[in-house]
Amino acid sequence: MTNRSVLVVEDEENLVEALRYNLEHEGYTVLTAPDGGSGLETARAALPDLVILDVMLPNLDGLEVCRILRRETDVPILMLTAKGEEIDRVVGLEIGADDYVTKPFSMRELMARVRAMLRRPRKTASARMAEPLRSGSLAVDVDAHQASLNGEELRLKPREFDLLALFMRNPGRAFTRDQILEQLWGHDYIGDVRTVDVHVRWLREKIEVDSSTPARIITIRGVGYRFEG
Incomplete structure (x- = not known):
């Protein structure tokens, strides 16, 4: 048994x-x-x-x-x-x-x-340590909870960090706002879906060369967002 x-x-x-x-x-x-x-x-x-x-x-x-x-x-x-x-x-x-x-x-x-x-043996804690996520000059170390751009540390709020990590784990994938809410805020979140747009705007201000014409986080009209790296 x-x-x-x-x-x-x-x-x-x-x-x-x-x-x-x-x-x-x-x-x-x-x-x-x-x-x-x-x-x-x-x-x-x-x-x-x-x-x-x-x-x-x-x-x-x-x-x-x-x-x-x-x-x-x-x-x-x-x-x-x-x-x-x-x-x-x-x-x-x-x-x-x-x-x-x-x-x-x-x-x-x-x-x-x-x-x-x-x-099958489960992985040890050390084996589960994630490799840093990289996209050009942008890097995210999930285990250390650190992000950097051009070698300079980014000061991100917790949700901004989670959002960036989500995008960088899934380059090229289109996310709806509801999917982002589900993954980062949880399925029982009852707030406004526009909170996603606010966090995307904040994140763009920190990782884009020009946040008014973003090249990394792309808006897909009628759908949501896609990370291009």
């Missing part, structure tokens, strides 16, 4: 119960969440040993949950994807999922994947 815990983030009740039955039969403690937002909260609070994460979820999709979790922890993540959705599998693995199974799947196969993933 084992005292390890598994978090199942899945909105199909029948599948949740089937997973719960089989996981508990193997001796695992099972936690469940019906949507991405509550799944993220549960993962942060309970620190499970493994997360089984569906891609298609209400509130916050599984790919975003995976991206956020991988930024915060090295917990093993097993993605559940729909048959034929190769793009979900590829993106999931690229953003940090450890493995995936395609629906409909054999419960025996899934349990074998779970056992194999839990046998």
Whole structure:
């Protein structure tokens, strides 16, 4: 028997119960969440040993949950994807999922994947130290919480630092304001979405040659922002 815990983030009740039955039969403690937002909260609070994460979820999709979790922890993540959705599998693995199974799947196969993933050693704290993020003369050391431009330290407020790190981890990716709010302020934030615009403006004033014609953080009309480096 084992005292390890598994978090199942899945909105199909029948599948949740089937997973719960089989996981508990193997001796695992099972936690469940019906949507991405509550799944993220549960993962942060309970620190499970493994997360089984569906891609298609209400509130916050599984790919975003995976991206956020991988930024915060090295917990093993097993993605559940729909048959034929190769793009979900590829993106999931690229953003940090450890493995995936395609629906409909054999419960025996899934349990074998779970056992194999839990046998893998977790990274040590020293191995998790992130490499500094670099884009030309701009550098961010997430572990040291330091940023510099042309070798000079940037004095950034905490949210500005987090925003810059988010952009530099995802060069070329378009973010909506809601996605930025979700990742930096949390899904339960109830303030004005324009707070993102304010922080982007402040950040531009510190990293752009001319903040009125930005070359690093680009506004995408009707969408949000993209970091060009």
